[in-house]
Amino acid sequence: MIGVTGASGRLGRLVITELLQRLPTDQIVALARTPDKIADLAVRGVTVRRAEYDDPATLAPALAGVERLLLVSGSEVGRRIVQHRNVIEAAVRTGVRFIAYTSILHADRTPLRALAEEHVATEEALRASGLAWTFLRHSWYTENYEDRVRAAAATGELVGATGEARISSATRADYAAAAAVVLTTEGHAGRIYELAGDEAWTMNDLARIVGEVTGRPVTYRNLTPEDYKAYLVQQGTPPAVAEVLAVLEAGIAQDALFDDSHQLSQLIGRPTTPLREAVRSWFATR
Template sequence: MTVAVTGASGNLGRLVVEALLREGSTPVVAIVRDPQKIADLAERGVDVRQAGYDDPAALDRALDGVDRVLLVSGTQFGERVAQHTNVIRAAERAGVKLLAYTSIPRATENSLILAQEHKGTEAVLAESTVPHTILRNSWYWENYFGGVGHAIETGVLHGAAGEGRVAAAARADYAEAAARVLTSDGHEGKVYELGGDERLTYAELAQVISEASGKPVRYENLPQADYNAALVQAGLDAGYAAVLADADAGIASGILDVDSGDLQKLIGRASTPVVDVFRAALA
């Protein structure tokens, strides 16, 4: 059995490839736009193939002989449903026996800006002839790394999540779950709602950052519009700032508070402690 991972040079894709290599039970194909970015993986025996999500012919070549594939959601917002559809159609033509897709919690009912292209992709998969599994990943703790330095420096973590809880996990935990789906049976037709054990409010997250850094950090909640404006003032692109502020509003509503236990069942353990994730990053 041969398994493939798309977007294999990205943060999540590479971790999935690494998890598959540790598993060591199946040949691994890594699909990327620029093979030079993962030349080291090729040296370790990974079959590196070049294809972008917007190149159907290249995707056909990349999926030739592949039995199972992980479609890691793309990063070109506004183009993702069409690009993901290209991968799904190529998987159909290749006779792929299982396609796993990285989505977002409660995608069919999730009102977040970030959720809409996931919802669209899931709709395409629902009508597809390729057997599939949906991996609805909640937040990555790594999503907060960009602002943790400022929070430590100022002693304040800003956000607009109110008292909402986010069931995030380390990116590597989600990667391990994806690798398990690709290398074991019984996942066809399943939708996994994946989230970590620690379902934290931002006030609790601030305490974690304090513990990891050894410096006091408190949480200050802002109205969504004010947080959006603060992000723009800090230099973020206006569109990206709106997405982040919208995500915090979603956390406030509970949309990313996942307590299914699906992640833990797939990886066979508790999720990596959040304080360990931040300690490693700060080190």
Template sequence: MTTIAVTGATGHLGRLAVLALLDRGVEPSSIVAAVRTPASAQDLADRGVQVREADYGRPETLQAALAGVDRLLLVSGNEVGRRASGHRNVIDAAKTAGVSLVAYTSILNAGDTTMKLAGEHQETEEALRASGVPFVLLRNGWYTENYTAALAPTLEHGALLGASTGEGRVAPAARQDYAEAAAVVLTGEGHEGQAYELAGDRALTLPELASVIADAAGQPVAYAPMAADEYAGVLAGAGVPAPMAEILADSDLGIDRGELVTDRDDLRRLIGRPTTPVEETIAAALPAAAA
């Protein structure tokens, strides 16, 4: 029986990936939820999923976490500046454990994007190539949830803020879509060596996104473009760590360069259905944002 591990399994994407594996009929005992704090995965343990401690920054936890694992979803970490080294620790542990396939959640257009956010993803992709471990790249585009996370202040001020000029386009998809794609790859065959460019079916400008939010909320919402440094300052003022605030502002400039869209339909093909419309994700997030 194939054993599949998911790192970061209590994070937003990792947890959805575990649930997607269960939905695809994978036996719970064949799934390893590799997490920094096992107690936070009690709900998964209650469903029969194996829960093991795995901290990217503590290599000694990774060997035990990956023992007996056949396939691994390496969900990228969230500690800016420390992600590449942590990912290398996981890759080294996977090699030692004899993992037969590592699926890594990279970033859309990682081969040529110049976004600051891409740097550590590009380092990780190179580490995978050098490792000799069989791998597949899940180059995830923007999550629609990147915007719904700030829906409350967007509605409060009637403004969607960003550093894009408003001319560039982004093709977001629901986090669930990306999780389902990962589950398809982990349970399927023929994916080794592939680099999937994953994004939503519809590309839209940030002014168009603001209009979608306005229609869903039934109130005026306009896109308010800002200079990148100004936008980074707003994000930092809202509690986003300064390094991440700068990266997010720079990512909006990547929208203008066309780096968060793709002409490939890899995501739709993998999940076997259209990607979740942004309208649906925004509508689902409205009650919490309005509370």
């Protein structure tokens, strides 16, 4: 059986969707902190179990019979090392043979050190576990920019602090397809995949595409990280959150999200979703 943690989240659900196209439902185990949120999967025949990263007592029963597992990284920055180790230790005890883990692009050398620290620690824990593993190192989700794009379409201005840095983003669906391939085919154990979109774009490119899609001119205003933080606070962002976002922009400005290896499209056997297509979809749905 193949298990997916975080199955009620946006990425986890998409991975389950991909697996349903490849496997009988009785071979899929969807693990979530709140199983009621994925009750629809149970109706379809998927095995649904409660698994809470912070509650080790839930993890061994949740992993019973699972041979291959996708460990979707937790969302609680600062708690993830403990949480992920809980899952890994339960996997060892229950006989899981293989774990694929969603890490961050170029985890060992990224300028985004604040985000990478917990991913690197998790990778180290997996290496030491004795389990077979694959690291799926993700660049940004294109969807991370949806709210900023909508605001830019309304105001005519996209604001940031990344200069002309290249961003090789991909959609959650692209990353979900890669996870499904690794979970259902052989030859991936011990591999590190640097997963990123085929298309590298700048914030100026994004502004131009938003303008073309909406028919309203949009320009990009590049700020220093300090001025970007002040801008965010002025827009109502809590200062602590604004500080984190400004630090991230400074890292992205160093090409932290750029990768031109095309490992993602090679893994999924198709091109990754173009930026223009993603932007168009955001305005087509509302």
